[in-house]
Amino acid sequence: MQITILNGPNLNLLGTRQPEVYGSTTLQDIETMCAAKAEALGASITFHQSNHEGTLVDLVHEARTTSAGLIINAGAYTHTSIALMDAVASVALPCIEVHLSNIHARESFRHTSYLSPVALGLICGFGAKGYELALEGLVAHLRKDRS
Template identity: 60%
Template sequence: MANPIYVLNGPNLNLLGTREPAVYGTETLADLEQRCVRKAQALGLTVDFRQSNTEGELVGWIQEARTKASGLIVNAGAYTHTSIAMLDALLACEVPVVEVHLSNIFAREPFRHRSYISQAAKGVICGFGGLGYELAIEALASARSGA
C-alpha cells in the first residue's frame, strides 16, 4: 500500500467543536479525522491524522513526512502566521503540501491574512470548514495520479 497522507493540525485545533463555533463550526477534531479517513478510503488511500499544540513536534512530523508520507495536509492554526520553522521544514519536504483552514483567513483579522507556510504549499483551501480537508485529499489524490 502507498504511504499515507499526513494530516497535521496545529495549536488549539484539539478544542474544535467548543472553541468559537461561529468561526470554526461544531465538528470536533475526531469528526474531522473520521471525515478524512472516509474520503481517503473512498480514493484507495490512507491518512495519518495528528494534532499538536507544540511547534517543534509539528516540525518533527513534517520532517518525518519527507520519507513516510505521499502527501501532506497542514492546518497550522496560529503557527500559519508566525512559524518560519514550519515553513523551512515544509520547503525541505519533498511531498506535495496542501494548506487548509476551516475559516476564511482573508475575511478575518488583518494579521491572519499573512501565511508563512503558503510559500511551500501546492495550494491553499480555506473557508469551507471540514469540507476543506476532503478537498485537500482529493487534490493530493489527483496530483498523485497525474490528473
C-alpha cells in the same frame, strides 16, 4: 498512498472553541471524515494534532519517509512559523494548506501565511469540508505525477 494530515494549536478544541467561527465539528469528526474520504480515494492517512511547533516540525520530517504528501492546518503557526515553512520546503513533499475559516476575511494578521509560498495550494473558508477537498486535490495531484 499514504497522506499525513497535521493540525496545529488549539484545533484539539474544535467543537467547543468559537463555534461561530469554526463550527461544531470536532477534530475527531474531521479525522473520521478524512479516513473515510481517503479510503474512497484509494489512499490512507495518518492524522496528528499538536499545540507545539517543534512537534509539528518533527512530524513534517517524519512524513518525508512515510508519506506521499501533506495536508496542514497549522492554525496560528500559519502566520508565525518560519520553522514550519522551512520544514515543509525541506522535505519536498506536495503540501496543501487548509483552514476552516476564510483567513482573508478575518483580522489582518491572519492574511499572511508563511506556508502558502511552499504549498501546492490553499483551501480556506469551507469548514471541515476543506479537508476533504484537500484530500481530493492532493490525491489527484499525486496520481498525475505518477502517470
